Amino acid sequence: MAQIFDASSKAILRSQIAEHIAETDKDDRREARDGEAPLPDDRFFERELSWLKFNWRVMELAQDESLPLIERASFAAIFASNLDEFFMVRVAGLKRRIDTGIAVTSSSGLSPRQLLRSLSEQAHVMQDEHAHYVVDTLLPALADERIVLLNWDQLSTSEQERLSRYYRQQVFPVLTPLGVDPAHPFPYVSGKSLNLAVIVENPTSGKSHFARVKIPDNLNRLVPVDDRTDEEGAEERYGFITMENLIIAHLESLFPGMIIKEARSFRVTRNEDIDVEEDDAENLLNAMEKELLRRRFGPPIRLEISDATSPFLSQLLADQLGVTSDEVYRLPAPLDMTVLFELGGIDRPDLKYRPFVPTTNRQIAEVESSRAQDIFAAIRQHDILLHHPYDSFSTSVQAFLAQAAADPKVLAIKQTLYRTSSKSPIIDALIDAAHAGKQVLALVEIKARFDEDANIAWARKLERAGVHVVYGIVGLKTHCKISLVVRQEADGLKRYCHVGTGNYNPKTARQYTDLGLLTCDPVVGQDLTRLFNQLSGYAPKSSFHRLLVAPRTIRTGLIQRIRREEDAARAGKEAWIKIKVNAIVDEKTIDALYRASQAGVKIDIVERGICALKPGVPGLSENIRVRSILGRFLEHSRIYAFCNSDGPQIGEGPVSGPEVWIGSADLMHRNLDRRVEALVRITDPDQINELISYVDLQMADSTASWHMQPDGTYIRHSRDEEGRPLVDSQDYLIKRHQRRPRGNS
Numbered sequence: 204m205a206q207i208f209d210a211s212s213k214a215i216l217r218s219q220i221a222e223h224i225a226e227t228d229k230d231d232r233r234e235a236r237d238g239e240a241p242l243p244d245d246r247f248f249e250r251e252l253s254w255l256k257f258n259w260r261v262m263e264l265a266q267d268e269s270l271p272l273i274e275r276a277s278f279a280a281i282f283a284s285n286l287d288e289f290f291m292v293r294v295a296g297l298k299r300r301i302d303t304g305i306a307v308t309s310s311s312g313l314s315p316r317q318l319l320r321s322l323s324e325q326a327h328v329m330q331d332e333h334a335h336y337v338v339d340t341l342l343p344a345l346a347d348e349r350i351v352l353l354n355w356d357q358l359s360t361s362e363q364e365r366l367s368r369y370y371r372q373q374v375f376p377v378l379t380p381l382g383v384d385p386a387h388p389f390p391y392v393s394g395k396s397l398n399l400a401v402i403v404e405n406p407t408s409g410k411s412h413f414a415r416v417k418i419p420d421n422l423n424r425l426v427p428v429d430d431r432t433d434e435e436g437a438e439e440r441y442g443f444i445t446m447e448n449l450i451i452a453h454l455e456s457l458f459p460g461m462i463i464k465e466a467r468s469f470r471v472t473r474n475e476d477i478d479v480e481e482d483d484a485e486n487l488l489n490a491m492e493k494e495l496l497r498r499r500f501g502p503p504i505r506l507e508i509s510d511a512t513s514p515f516l517s518q519l520l521a522d523q524l525g526v527t528s529d530e531v532y533r534l535p536a537p538l539d540m541t542v543l544f545e546l547g548g549i550d551r552p553d554l555k556y557r558p559f560v561p562t563t564n565r566q567i568a569e570v571e572s573s574r575a576q577d578i579f580a581a582i583r584q585h586d587i588l589l590h591h592p593y594d595s596f597s598t599s600v601q602a603f604l605a606q607a608a609a610d611p612k613v614l615a616i617k618q619t620l621y622r623t624s625s626k627s628p629i630i631d632a633l634i635d636a637a638h639a640g641k642q643v644l645a646l647v648e649i650k651a652r653f654d655e656d657a658n659i660a661w662a663r664k665l666e667r668a669g670v671h672v673v674y675g676i677v678g679l680k681t682h683c684k685i686s687l688v689v690r691q692e693a694d695g696l697k698r699y700c701h702v703g704t705g706n707y708n709p710k711t712a713r714q715y716t717d718l719g720l721l722t723c724d725p726v727v728g729q730d731l732t733r734l735f736n737q738l739s740g741y742a743p744k745s746s747f748h749r750l751l752v753a754p755r756t757i758r759t760g761l762i763q764r765i766r767r768e769e770d771a772a773r774a775g776k777e778a779w780i781k782i783k784v785n786a787i788v789d790e791k792t793i794d795a796l797y798r799a800s801q802a803g804v805k806i807d808i809v810e811r812g813i814c815a816l817k818p819g820v821p822g823l824s825e826n827i828r829v830r831s832i833l834g835r836f837l838e839h840s841r842i843y844a845f846c847n848s849d850g851p852q853i854g855e856g857p858v859s860g861p862e863v864w865i866g867s868a869d870l871m872h873r874n875l876d877r878r879v880e881a882l883v884r885i886t887d888p889d890q891i892n893e894l895i896s897y898v899d900l901q902m903a904d905s906t907a908s909w910h911m912q913p914d915g916t917y918i919r920h921s922r923d924e925e926g927r928p929l930v931d932s933q934d935y936l937i938k939r940h941q942r943r944p945r946g947n948s
Contacts, residue, residue: 284541617685704866764862787814816829
C-alpha cells in the first residue's frame with residue numbers, strides 16, 4: 204500500500220519541516236566581519252532573464268554552421284520546446300502570483316510587473332528571430348541537402364494523388380471540425396495543440412462562419428512525399444508536407460458545399476504549472492490526479508498565430524481565448540518548430556553526429572573479463588565512479604539493479620524514482636525483486652513536473668506487484684537519486700549503494716552527462732539507510748556522515764566549506780572552489796561566494812542554464828569566473844570541489860587534500876529548501892582528481908564554451924586566435940573513454 208498521511212502525522216511533519224528551514228536560516232545568517240563592506244544591493248541577476256540567455260545559447264548552436272545540419276535543426280526544436288515549458292511554468296506562475304497579489308519584488312530588484320513586461324518583450328524578439336531563422340536559413344539549407352518541406356502546389360500530380368489517398372484513409376476519419384454558432388460555443392483548445400482556424404462562407408446565405416480543426420497529435424506532422432530521383436539518377440530527395448498543409452488542401456471534405464475563405468494555423472499555450480495543497484489532501488495520489496485534470500483547463504498565456512492571418516481572424520481568436528495583444532505572437536509558418544525533431548528519423552548519417560556507443564565502465568569490465576558479470580564483486584574491490592553517457596548506464600546502474608533483483612542473497616532493495624523511461628527496466632527489476640520475495644521499497648515522486656501521469660501509473664503498477672510504494676515527505680519533492688541493496692554475505696549483511704546526479708532513466712542516460720557512485724562503504728550504507736527511513740517513516744533528526752541532505756544540511760554544509768576557503772585565503776594559504784551545476788540562484792550561497800572572492804579565493808563555476816551571480820565585478824567577484832557548456836549532450840552533473848588546504852573535513856576525521864561532492868542538488872531555492880536532495884563525498888584520491896580535472900577541462904581557455912561577462916552577457920569562444928576550433932569537451936571525453944580498455948554496452 205502507498206503511504207497515506209493522516210492529519211496528525213501531517214501536522215508533525217509540517218512542524219519538522221518548518222523547524223529545519225528555520226535552523227538553516229539561523230545557521231546561514233551572519234553579519235559582515237570586521238572590515239568587510241556590505242555587499243551591493245544590485246548584486247544578483249534576474250533568474251528568469253538569465254534563463255532566456257540560456258535559450259539564446261541553444262539558438263546559437265542551431266545557427267552554428269560547423270555542426271551537422273540535422274543536429275542544428277534539433278537544436279532549433281529544443282529551443283522551441285524549452286520556450287514552451289518556460290511559458291507553461293515560469294511565465295504562468297508569475298502571472299498567477301501577480302493576479303493573486305502574492306508576487307514580490309525579486310532579489311534582482313525588478314517588480315513582478317516589470318519582470319513580466321521584460322519577459323514578454325524578450326520572448327517576442329526571441330520567437331521572431333528563431334522562426335525567421337528556421338524559415339529563411341535552416342529550411343533552405345536542408346533543401347540544399349535535398350530535405351525539402353513542400354507546399355501542396357509544389358507536388359506532382361502523382362504525389363498529390365498518393366497523398367490524397369493517405370488523407371482519405373488515415374487522416375480524414377480522425378478529424379473533427381467544430382463550428383461556432385449560437386448552438387455551438389467556441390470550442391476548448393488544448394494547450395500546445397496545433398489547430399486550424401477556418402472561415403467558411405455559406406454560398407446560399409452569404410454568411411461567414413468560424414470553425415476550428417485540431418491537427419491530430421497522434422500522427423507524424425511531417426507527411427513524407429515519395430522519394431524520387433531525377434532523370435540522371437541524382438541522389439534521392441526527402442520531401443515532406445506538413446499535416447496542416449495536407450488538411451488545408453482537403454478542407455472541402457470537411458465543409459462540403461461551403462466556400463473556404465481563410466484557413467490559418469494557431470496554437471495556444473496554457474498555464475500547466477501544478478499546485479497541490481498536500482496538507483489538505485487525504486490522499487496525495489488522488490489530489491494529484493485531480494490537479495492534472497485541472498491543468499488541461501489552465502488559462503491561456505500565449506497565442507501563436509500564422510503571420511498571414513487576417514486582422515479579423517486574429518482578433519476573433521484573441522477575443523475568444525481571452526489573451527491580450529502582448530500575449531499574441533505572429534510568426535511565419537510552420538508554427539511549433541518542435542516538428543523539426545521528426546527530421547532525426549531521416550537516414551542521412553552525413554548530416555548527424557557520428558554514432559556514439561557508450562562503453563562499459565573499466566572497473567566493471569575488468570571483473571567481467573575474469574568471471575560472469577558480477578557488479579557486486581566489482582564494487583567490493585573499489586568504489587566505482589560512473590560518468591554517463593560515456594560509461595554505459597545499461598551495463599552499470601541498470602545491471603546493478605537487475606543483478607540485485609535476481610540474486611537470491613539480496614534481501615532488500617530501496618530505490619527513489621523521480622523520472623524514468625516509458626518501458627523502464629528499472630521498474631521491471633523492482634517488480635522482479637518483489638515477485639522473488641525480496642523486500643522492495645520504491646519512493647515514487649508523483650510531483651515530478653510533466654511526468655506526473657507516468658509516475659502515478661508506475662506507482663500503481665509497483666503496488667500491484669507487491670512493492671512498498673511511498674511518496675516521501677509532505678511538502679517536499681524527493682529529487683535525490685539513490686539506491687540501496689541489502690545482501691546477505693558470509694561475513695554478514697552488506698549494503699551496496701548508488702548515489703547519482705541523474706534520473707534512473709536509460710533513455711536520458713544516453714543524452715545527459717551525469718555522474719554516479721557505486722559503493723559498499725558501510726558509512727554510505729548507514730547514511731542511505733537513515734535517509735530511506737526518513738523518507739518512508741519518521742526520522743527527521745537523522746544525522747549523516749558522508750552525505751549532505753537537503754533541506755537540512757546542503758546549504759549549510761556548502762556555505763561552511765566556502766567560508767573555510769575564505770578563512771584559508773585570508774591566512775595566506777591556497778584556496779579555491781570549483782563548482783559545476785545546472786543553475787546557481789540561491790542568494791545565501793552566492794553571497795558566501797562573493798565574500799570568498801573578496802578574500803582572494805579563486806572560484807570557477809561551470810553552469811548550464813541559470814546564473815544569478817555576477818562574475819568578474821571589481822571589488823565583489825573579480826576572482827570568480829563563470830563558463831557555460833552546451834553541446835551534443837545535456838550537461839546535467841553537479842560537482843562541488845574545495846581546496847581544503849587545512850586538511851580535515853568538516854565534521855569528519857583528519858582526511859587531507861581536496862574535498863569533492865557529487866549529487867542531485869543545484870544551487871536553487873527549490874533544491875535547497877523544498878526538495879530532498881543528496882550529495883555524497885568522494886573519498887578515492889584518483890576519483891577526486893578525475894572530477895577536479897573534469898571541471899578544469901570545461902573551464903579551460905582552450906575549451907569551447909560561453910564566457911559570462913560582468914553585465915550578464917555571454918560571449919561564445921569556439922575558435923582560437925588563428926581560427927582553429929577549440930576543444931569540444933564532450934567530444935574529448937567520448938574519444939578518451941573509447942580509447943580505454945572497456946567493453947561495449
